[in-house]
Amino acid sequence: MLKRHSEFLKNLLFISDLVVICVCWVGAYFIRFSVPLFPITKGIPSIDPYLWLLFPIVAVWGICFYSFNLYRPRRMGSHLAEFVDIAKANTLSILILVALTFFSKPFEFSRLVIMYFWLLNLVVLGFSRMVFREILRVFRRMGYNQRQVVIIGAGKLGQRVGDTLKMHPELGLQVRGYLTRNAEKVGQMLEGTPVIGTFDQASDILTSNVDIVFLCLPPEVECEAEGLMKILSATTAGVKIIPSIYEFVTLRAEAEMFEGLPIITLQGSPLYGWNLFLKRMVDVCGAALALVVASPIALLIAVLIKLTSPGPVFYRQTRVGLDGKSFDIVKIRTMRMDAEEKTGPVWTKAHDPRRTLIGTFLRRTSLDELPQFWNVLKGEMSIVGPRPERPEFIEKFRAQIPQYNLRHKMKAGITGWAQINGLRGNTSWEKRLAYDMYYIEHWSLWLDVKIMIMTLWKGLIHREAY
Numbered sequence: 193m194l195k196r197h198s199e200f201l202k203n204l205l206f207i208s209d210l211v212v213i214c215v216c217w218v219g220a221y222f223i224r225f226s227v228p229l230f231p232i233t234k235g236i237p238s239i240d241p242y243l244w245l246l247f248p249i250v251a252v253w254g255i256c257f258y259s260f261n262l263y264r265p266r267r268m269g270s271h272l273a274e275f276v277d278i279a280k281a282n283t284l285s286i287l288i289l290v291a292l293t294f295f296s297k298p299f300e301f302s303r304l305v306i307m308y309f310w311l312l313n314l315v316v317l318g319f320s321r322m323v324f325r326e327i328l329r330v331f332r333r334m335g336y337n338q339r340q341v342v343i344i345g346a347g348k349l350g351q352r353v354g355d356t357l358k359m360h361p362e363l364g365l366q367v368r369g370y371l372t373r374n375a376e377k378v379g380q381m382l383e384g385t386p387v388i389g390t391f392d393q394a395s396d397i398l399t400s401n402v403d404i405v406f407l408c409l410p411p412e413v414e415c416e417a418e419g420l421m422k423i424l425s426a427t428t429a430g431v432k433i434i435p436s437i438y439e440f441v442t443l444r445a446e447a448e449m450f451e452g453l454p455i456i457t458l459q460g461s462p463l464y465g466w467n468l469f470l471k472r473m474v475d476v477c478g479a480a481l482a483l484v485v486a487s488p489i490a491l492l493i494a495v496l497i498k499l500t501s502p503g504p505v506f507y508r509q510t511r512v513g514l515d516g517k518s519f520d521i522v523k524i525r526t527m528r529m530d531a532e533e534k535t536g537p538v539w540t541k542a543h544d545p546r547r548t549l550i551g552t553f554l555r556r557t558s559l560d561e562l563p564q565f566w567n568v569l570k571g572e573m574s575i576v577g578p579r580p581e582r583p584e585f586i587e588k589f590r591a592q593i594p595q596y597n598l599r600h601k602m603k604a605g606i607t608g609w610a611q612i613n614g615l616r617g618n619t620s621w622e623k624r625l626a627y628d629m630y631y632i633e634h635w636s637l638w639l640d641v642k643i644m645i646m647t648l649w650k651g652l653i654h655r656e657a658y
Contacts, residue, residue, distance in 0.1 A: 205324060208324070209257060209320075212313075212317055212320055213249065213313060213317070214246055216309055216312035216317075217242070217245075217246060217249055219312055220306070220309035221305055224302055224305045230304060252285050256282075256284050259281070261277075271321075274318075274325075278321065282310065282313045290306060293306070328364075329362035329364075330362075332361065338364045339364055340368050340402050340403050341357065341367045341402070342367075342369060342371060342429075343370050343371070344370075344391070344406065345370070345407065345413075346370035346371070346372040348410075351383065353434055354382070358384075368388065369386045371393070372389075372390060373413055374390075394420060394423045394424075404430045404432065407424075407434065408434045409436060463602065463603075463635070467635075471574065471640065474640065475568050475569075475574050476569065478565075478644070479569045479575065480569065482565045486562050490562055493554065494524075497548065500550055501548040505524060506522055506523065506525060506563055508522055510583060512580055512581060512600065513573065513580050513600065513603060514600060514601075514602070514603045516597065516600045519572040519573075522566055524560040525548070525551075525560075526548055526554045526560050528546055564606050572604075573603060573605060574605045574606075575640070576606070576639075576640040576643045577605025578600075579605065579607075589621060599625065599628050599629075599632075602631070602635070608628065608631060608643065609627045609639075610623075610624045610627035610631075612646045613627055
């Protein structure tokens, strides 16, 4: 029954794609000649040749879409990954269409119509696929279009997979149970899911209406994987392997293929390619604007500091940033010149007696951090990111918090996710690390914009700064 439903949905999606493609082709014609964004120099051609061209268009797009495997099950895939596949198939199809129309000597097809067609296909197909997937997810949440799952391995990794599947009912993956090596566990319930058998019973259990099998073996029993794979090869179930190494995943893990070899990245940065370029452009433009706008305020502050306390206006302090490299942060001085002569490096505290006359105000309003926009321009910092810390404190944190160094996978920032959530100054480092890890894991340009807006909105007033 499920297989028939799957074929029906696949055929329905294929037909809807072809309908959308035909509508986009006709729509591209009318956009070009009814809403002329560009001058029409050769008159408006008849629509008949364009309608006749629909026959090869349907054939080309249908073959390309199947060749790119666009109708495979995507229960666990992302909308972005599907859109990328659609863009690839659509672009190849357009190139083939251009080649075909090149040989149509009696009639010259408008290149702008073809360009509009390509753009319309990207937008409309991408949107229609997203709507289609979301409708399916709604029905799966309601209990329809379900797939039966068995997890081989009842250890931490297997239970983690089971818990994750339960958290996403929109995938329509029902976990029937676990298989374990330990016969004593059979019959037990693990977070509401039963242990239904042992590895030795896999051949009998997996032949009864099981659609997907997750192989989640701990390192000590991976020697049994070969025997289990022989059993799985005799079934029609889809097999997904979760390597035991994923128990050690810490930051933005991803898998990629290199010459047929799967390579797993356990600790990676989200910033590469266009992401790195866009974030840097935002930093440069934002920092330059901030320095220009804040220059009168900075000048006034400099005068007040000179009038109220001896010593320079600015001071430098060594901090640790991207990839653990040290740099000198620039700040407006808020402490007396001899503030750490007796105590050494220590955290500041509320109503710190070492502060200058206007130091408390500068720290509460974060105006002492204005010069750090110069660090941003130099590329040592970013506007948004984990706050940089002093090397003296980092040695202590490394010993107490094993994952602390992961903060340095992202460039240090003037403000960050932890800071807008109230974690500034002498607050829990475990909580701050958790917020920093969330930021790095979920980084996006929109998240940076959101943090900047919230920083400006709150003003960080009445909060202790670094």
